[in-house]
Amino acid sequence: MGDPVRVSVVATDPVLEAGTRSALAASPEVSLSPCTAPEVAGDARVAVVVADQVAPSVLDLVREIRDTPPRPEVVLVVADLTPAEALHAVASGVRGVLRRREASGARLAHTVLAVAGGDCTVPIDLLGELLGTGCEPPAAATAWSANGLSERERAVLRLVADGMETGEIARELCYSTRTVTTVVHDITHRFRLRNRAHAVAYALRAGLL
Incomplete structure (x- = not known):
């Protein structure tokens, strides 16, 4: 410890x-x-x-x-x-x-x-x-739809949405924790999102999860 x-x-x-x-x-x-x-x-x-x-x-x-x-x-x-x-x-x-x-x-x-x-x-x-709040800027949803997510990115975000932590996701998908962290970072950076919860909410709004 x-x-x-x-x-x-x-x-x-x-x-x-x-x-x-x-x-x-x-x-x-x-x-x-x-x-x-x-x-x-x-x-x-x-x-x-x-x-x-x-x-x-x-x-x-x-x-x-x-x-x-x-x-x-x-x-x-x-x-x-x-x-x-x-x-x-x-x-x-x-x-x-x-x-x-x-x-x-x-x-x-x-x-x-x-x-x-x-x-x-x-x-x-x-x-x-959050799907019904109307808080998402329209341009963000368009960006998700236009660029999409890879299957690996979707798999990681699904488990984030299920409440799993980085280590649990890595074990579930047989990835390293660094890979999981990198995937989440790539998503948030690409779409200019703030963090994991922001990414999940936006992916749900765009119908990608």
Whole structure:
């Protein structure tokens, strides 16, 4: 086992912050930082932001955290959210999204570790619902349709959509983890997408998965 992932918790309410820190403290793979925003970027690899809703002020906080070196990844925990709000959060730099009722200590720690490892996680039910949000720019859907995806790219994205992490996808498809990472990077770079969740949502919208 490697060193614990350094995590900072930023909450809009002191009670929420205390509860989140208590939930994460049970995981030996997580090390809690005493820092809070704007100092959160000082020593944390992942910042967990806890709020009631995906408000503009919360997205501004996410952007501030992501723009401050060394640019920690962000997990957002909110009471509830719509598909459009999830997409806005991802577009603002969030790499992990959880509803508060789903954020048990184990689930939250798992999400933090996944994000620290380069994965992006969104509640699986929201990926399908994103089809109906109308948030995708028309030009992006045209680009997907015109250029398409290779069978290998589709296979990787299908497993991403199923909630699998990089290592699990590599084992399922008999690829190296580097190959899986490269495939996802190529897709996001080619179509100017932000991350894995963005890529899956766009592929679903374009009917390629």
